[in-house]
Amino acid sequence: MLKYASKRIIKLIPVLLAITLLVFTLMYLTPGDPALKKLTSGGGVVTDELLALERAEMGLDRPFFVRYFSWVFGIVQGDFGNSYVDSMPVLPKLLKALGYTLMLALASTFLSVVIAIPIGVYTALKKDTIFDNIVRIFTFTGNAMPNFLIALLLMFLFCIQIKAFPVIATASLKGMFLPTLALSIPMISRFARQTRADVLSQLGEEYVIGMHARGVKERTILFKNVLHNSLGSIITIVSLQIRILIGGSVVTETIFRWPGIGSMLMSSITGRDYPLVQGTVLILATLQILINLLTDMSYFVIDKRISLE
Numbered sequence: 162m163l164k165y166a167s168k169r170i171i172k173l174i175p176v177l178l179a180i181t182l183l184v185f186t187l188m189y190l191t192p193g194d195p196a197l198k199k200l201t202s203g204g205g206v207v208t209d210e211l212l213a214l215e216r217a218e219m220g221l222d223r224p225f226f227v228r229y230f231s232w233v234f235g236i237v238q239g240d241f242g243n244s245y246v247d248s249m250p251v252l253p254k255l256l257k258a259l260g261y262t263l264m265l266a267l268a269s270t271f272l273s274v275v276i277a278i279p280i281g282v283y284t285a286l287k288k289d290t291i292f293d294n295i296v297r298i299f300t301f302t303g304n305a306m307p308n309f310l311i312a313l314l315l316m317f318l319f320c321i322q323i324k325a326f327p328v329i330a331t332a333s334l335k336g337m338f339l340p341t342l343a344l345s346i347p348m349i350s351r352f353a354r355q356t357r358a359d360v361l362s363q364l365g366e367e368y369v370i371g372m373h374a375r376g377v378k379e380r381t382i383l384f385k386n387v388l389h390n391s392l393g394s395i396i397t398i399v400s401l402q403i404r405i406l407i408g409g410s411v412v413t414e415t416i417f418r419w420p421g422i423g424s425m426l427m428s429s430i431t432g433r434d435y436p437l438v439q440g441t442v443l444i445l446a447t448l449q450i451l452i453n454l455l456t457d458m459s460y461f462v463i464d465k466r467i468s469l470e
Contacts, residue, residue, distance in 0.1 A: 162458060169454050177447065181236070184442045185229050188435040195245045195433040196221055202432075219245060232439070241443075242436035246429075251440045255422070259444060262414070262421035266406035268341045270399060273348035278395070280349075281356025282388065288361065296353065303350030312343040312416045330417040340417045344410060348402050355398050359391035392463045400456040404449050 196215040200207045216222045220231070235242060241251035284293045319339060320328045330336035363369065364387060372382050411423035418424065422441055429437040 162461065166454065166458065169457075173450050173454075176450065177443070178233075180446045181233055181439075181443060182229065184439050185232060188439055189225060189228075191433075191435075193433050194221075195219065195435055198433045199245055232436075236443070241440040244429075244437050245434045246432050246437075251436050254425070254437065255440050255444055258420060258422040258425040258441075261419060262407060262410065262423060265337065265340055265344065265410060265414070265419060265421060266403055268337060269344040269348060269406060270403055272341060272345045273352050273402070274399065276345075277349045277352030278356050281353040282360055282383070284353070285357045285360035285364065286383075300350040300353050303346045304354065306347065308343060308347060308410075309412045309416065311346050312340070312413050315339050315343050316416065330419045336417075336419075340410075340413050340419050343413050343417075344406060348406075351398060351402065352395070356391065356395060359394050360387055363387040363390050389463070393460060396456060396459050396463070400452055404452050407445060407448055407452075 194212075194216075196212055196219055197207065199219075200212065200215055213222075220228060223231075232242060239252065241255065243249060244251055244254065280296060284296050287293050316328065316339065319326045326339050327336060330340055369382060369387065372386065407422075410421065411427055413419070414421040414423040415427055422445070426438065426441045428434075429441065
């Protein structure tokens with residue numbers, strides 16, 4: 162497995178290089194002058210000489226490929242450059258914001274899995290009952306509602322009406338509750354529906370009928386066979402949702418002012434803080450690749466019949 166992981170990581174190096182070139186090119190072609198944006202934000206008079214000096218200080222007067230290779234070589238050495246807004250190193254800001262996003266993503270995924278899998282299994286066992294129909298209505302609704310609408314409804318209910326939580330989420334367990342819940346509701350709906358479909362598919366297999374005929378206990382069949390055989394598709398959708406949360410929780414983080422990488426990306430795009438945008442996209446792309454690698458390796462762990470090759 163270690164050999165397989167090493168091969169995959171080596172093969173991904175050209176992909177990451179292509180991502181760096183693409184991101185840098187897009188930032189280069191983006192209209193607007195970061196130096197002018199920085200100077201005008203201070204409220205002073207901007208002259209041509211002052212603008213030229215600021216551009217030279219920020220390195221914007223150098224040719225494209227000189228700037229690109231300087232940035233890439235810096236990344237290899239652990240230097241993602243300095244922010245255009247406050248001139249602070251980009252990497253510490255990235256790691257701090259990434260920690261908050263990972264905290265939110267893992268909490269949402271854990272809550273979703275803990276709630277959704279038992280519901281999915283139970284509704285599969287109670288197919289077409291009143292409980293199953295009610296759960297299917299709620300999961301369909303939760304899956305259809307966009308995250309921003311769920312976040313706004315939760316904020317209106319718990320922050321404005323009940324006033325149990327602050328409007329601006331603080332970096333604490335209490336402040337994390339509403340963003341986690343807003344991200345979890347659609348995930349719970351998807352996980353429950355997927356689990357129900359997978360368990361129903363497995364319950365119709367011949368091996369389940371044979372085990373019932375041999376008198377094997379229902380609990381043993383369900384947890385040691387049916388649920389185990391359904392893990393592949395469950396892991397796939399969980400992995401997909403984690404990747405979506407890490408890269409796509411921008412709206413939820415912005416609404417609740419959660420200090421994660423999504424809200425930081427939005428503010429850096431608005432402020433034309435190109436080093437911060439480039440570093441954020443590169444970190445997110447690397448995480449997506451690593452999560453995909455871990456997902457592929459997990460298939461081998463749960464099913465030895467799958468070859469790593």
